[in-house]
Structures are given as structure tokens and as C-alpha cells.
Amino acid sequence: MSTTPVLAPVTGRAVALQDVPDPVFSQGMVGYGAAIDPPREVVEAVAPVSGKLLKLMPHAFVVLTPDNVGVLVHLGLDTVALEGEGFTAHVSQGDDVTAGQLIITYDVPAVVAKGLNPIVPVVVMDEREAANVVPTESVFEGADIASGAALFTAHR
Template identity: 75%
Template sequence: MSTTTVLAPVAGRAVALGDVPDPVFSAGMVGHGAAIDPGPCVVDAIAPVSGRLLKLMPHAYVLLTEEKVGVLVHLGLDTVALDGEGFTVHLNQGDDVAAGQVIITYDAASVAAKGLNPIVPVVIMDEREAANIAVSDAVRTGSEIASGAVLFTANK
């Protein structure tokens, strides 16, 4: 069994994935994990794990670890409709990145101003068992979490 430690890609209030107001995420359809509500601010979204930047879009990215664990970071809900507005991408798809490296600068304030939810779901791709995810105390209590702090661990 391998354990993957997943860091918070942004600072904010930690949120249980089941509380994300989007059924694709809250029901674990994409995978299980946790989320962060950054509030209306501009934040640097970092790599929650080290790995290869498998997929990179302005509003989301997927990192693949050496152990072949895929981690999705989705910046806001329904933000694909913004066509990149409010996002500044700093890397390229296919790049190798270290945990903590800045990937995208995210203007959560402009996303919120457009009436969209700026929450940031972070999930282990295709993880079907919620029990394989051990969330941090911040997620359990809905408290503030710092960027780069442990958000959850995944056991496969």
C-alpha cells in the first residue's frame, strides 16, 4: 500500500468534499479528497504533490506522482466558462514540478464577482473509496488551513 500526502494548494477555510455545492465533486464522481474556500482574494495555487503536470488548463490541473497517483486541483466551480479569465498559468503541461511550486495565480475575487463559487476541490482521481482518504483536522473542523499544509493523505 502506498500513502500520498496531499498539500493544500491554496490557503483558506478547509471544507469536506461532501459539502462542496457541486454533485460531481460532493458525490465523489471524479474521486475523493477535500476542498478549500479561499475567499475573495488573489492566490497562488501550488502543486499539492510532486509529479508531472499531466493536464493543465487555466481553471484546473492534474499532477501524476511517481507512484501513478493522479491529483486534480479545480479552481472554482463552473470556471471553465471563463475561458481563462482570472487565471495566470505559470508552467506548461508536461513539466515536472515539486510540491509547493506555483502553478497558477488564481483571482478568486473576480470569480466570486462573476457569481461563481471560488471553492477549490482537490481530489485523488478515480478514487472510489472515501475511506481511503484521511482528511486533516482542518477539514474535519472546517477551520483555516495554510497553503502547503497537509490537506489529506490517500492510501492505495
Template identity: 80%
Template sequence: MSTTSVLAPVAGRAVPLADVPDPVFSAGMVGYGAAVDPPHEVIEAVAPVAGKVLKLMPHAYVIMTADNVGVLVHLGLDTVALDGEGFTTHVSQGDEVTAGQTVTTYDVPAIVAKGLNPIVPVVVMDEREPGNITPDEAVLEGAVLSSGDGLFTAGG
């Protein structure tokens, strides 16, 4: 099985997925991965992998790699309720993107002002085996990442 390096879609503090204060993510219901707690400023969220934009919503997106690994980036918790407020998308569903390409502008202060948690879970869709995800050292240390830094490796 091939491995896929998944990059941090935003800058911020790396957080183990189990520490995300939402059971849908922390329990791996959607899949396994890691998260990034972003700075409270307007930031660009980028593609964590190269591939096709399989699903694009203002608050979340899924990129499908050539190896059929679907990576979900969810901008904040419970942000679907905002109907796109605080998010500006820069690509279209079906577009091919490169890792590090800007997908969405994320207005973190607007999310925080609504009383929502801006943390960004990044998971491999439908990954049911947590052992198939290897967090980068930064996640284990709670280190601060730059956008595009390594977050975790899927597969193996």
C-alpha cells in the same frame, strides 16, 4: 500500498468534499479528497503533490505522482466557462513540479464577481473508495489552512 500526503493548493478554510455545492465533487464522481474555500483576493495555487503536470487548463490541473496518484485541483465551480479569465498559469503541461510550487495565479475576486463559487476541490482522480482518503484534522474542524498545509492522505 503507499500513502500520499496531499497539501492544500491554496490558503483558506478547509471543507469536507461532501460539503462542496456541486454534485460532481460532493458525490465523489471525479474522485475523493477535500476542498478549500479561499480568501477573496488574488492568490497563488500550488502543486498539492510533487510530480508531473499531467493536465493543465487555466481553471484546473492534474499532477501525477511518481506512484501514479493523479491529484486534480479545480479552481472554483463552473469556472471552465470563463475560458481562462481570472487564471494565469506558470508551468506547462508535462513539467515536473515540486509540492508547493506555484502552478496558477487565481484571481478569486474576478470569479466571485462573475457570480461563481471560488471553492477549490482537491481530489484523487478515479479514487472510488472514500475510505482510502484520510482528511487531515483541519478538514474535519473547518480550520483555516495556509497554502502547503496538509489537506488529506491518499492510500493506506
């Protein structure tokens, strides 16, 4: 079994995944993890783990670790509708990235101005066992978390 520490990709308030106002995330349909409610300012979204940038879209990205743990970072809810507006990528799909490396600049006020929720779900792709993802105290407490701080640990 591998143990993968997953870092917060953005600064903000840690939120339990079941409290994300989107059933696809809150019910673990994509996988389990946690979320971060970012400050209402432009923020830098960083890689939560080291590995290969498997998928890069303007509003989301997936990093696959050497242990084949895929971590999805989704910047805001329903933000695919923005067609890239408010997001600036700094890397390319297929790149090797290091935990903490800048991936996307995220214009949170632009997303809020469009009436969308800017919350950032971070999930282990296709993880079907909630018990395999152990959130940090910050998530349980709804505390502020710094970008690059431990968000949860994934056990595979």
C-alpha cells in the same frame, strides 16, 4: 500500498468534500479528497504533490505522482465557462513539479464577480473508495489552512 500526503494548494478554510455545492465533487464522481474555500483575494495555487503536470487548463490541473496517484485541483465551480479569465499559469503541461511550487495565480474576486463559487476541490482522480482518502483535522473542523499544509492523505 502507497501513502501520498496531499497538501493544500491554496490558503483558506478547509471544507469536507461532501459539503462542496456541486454533486460531481460532493458525491465523489471524480474521486475523493477535500476542498478549500479561498479568501476573496488573488491567491497562488501550488502543486499539492510532486510529480508530472499531467493536465493543465486555465482553471484546473492534475499532478501525477511517481506512484501513479493523480491529484486534481479545480479552481472554483463552473469556472471552465470563464475560458481562462482570472487565471495565470506559471508552468507548462508536461512539466515536472514539486509540491508547493506555484502553478496558477487565481483571481478569486474576478470569479466571485462573475457569480461563481470560488471553492477549490482537491481530489484523487478515479479514487472510488472514500476510506482511502483520510482528511486532516483541519477538514473535519472547517479550520483555516495554509497553502502547503497537509490537507489529506491518499492510500492506494
